[in-house]
Amino acid sequence: MSFTRMDQGKIEDWMAIGQAVTQRQASMPGIIKTMLLQLEEQVDGFAVNQLHHCLQTATRALREGAPEEMIVAALCHDIGKVISVENHPAIAAEILKPYVSYENLRDHPHSPGFSGSALLRVEWVRPGFAA
Numbered sequence: 001m002s003f004t005r006m007d008q009g010k011i012e013d014w015m016a017i018g019q020a021v022t023q024r025q026a027s028m029p030g031i032i033k034t035m036l037l038q039l040e041e042q043v044d045g046f047a048v049n050q051l052h053h054c055l056q057t058a059t060r061a062l063r064e065g066a067p068e069e070m071i072v073a074a075l076c077h078d079i080g081k082v083i084s085v086e087n088h089p090a091i092a093a094e095i096l097k098p099y100v101s102y103e104n105l106r107d108h109p110h111s112p113g114f115s116g117s118a119l120l121r122v123e124w125v126r127p128g129f130a131a
Helices: 011-026 028-041 050-063 068-076 088-096 102-106
Strands: none
Touching: 011 028, 028 050, 028 068, 050 068, 068 088, 068 102
16 A cells, blocks of 8 residues: 555555455454364363364254354354463454354353353363363
């Protein structure tokens, strides 16, 4: 872009930026998959790595008949650990926000407003426990 200040951008600049952002956004499923695969390297003292834990959780949700969005939320609930363990729930929620409904994010076990209603019957799986 030819401008150095946001207020100097022309409509053509913003159109080009919009197209680039749209292309990047289309690649998000691949980026999320890469983040999931990086969890395989994280064990953090548990009996299984964090990818295995996420797969356990998603498998349990699937077996219990959870809606697809809840299965996605269960699978991706710890992807924020790739960036920061301390605030991984907020990171994961922000990443999933465009793809998962508010209700399923709210019922995500790490969310501040977690009610547990959708996952109580899924029996949240912790690392080291079989799904």
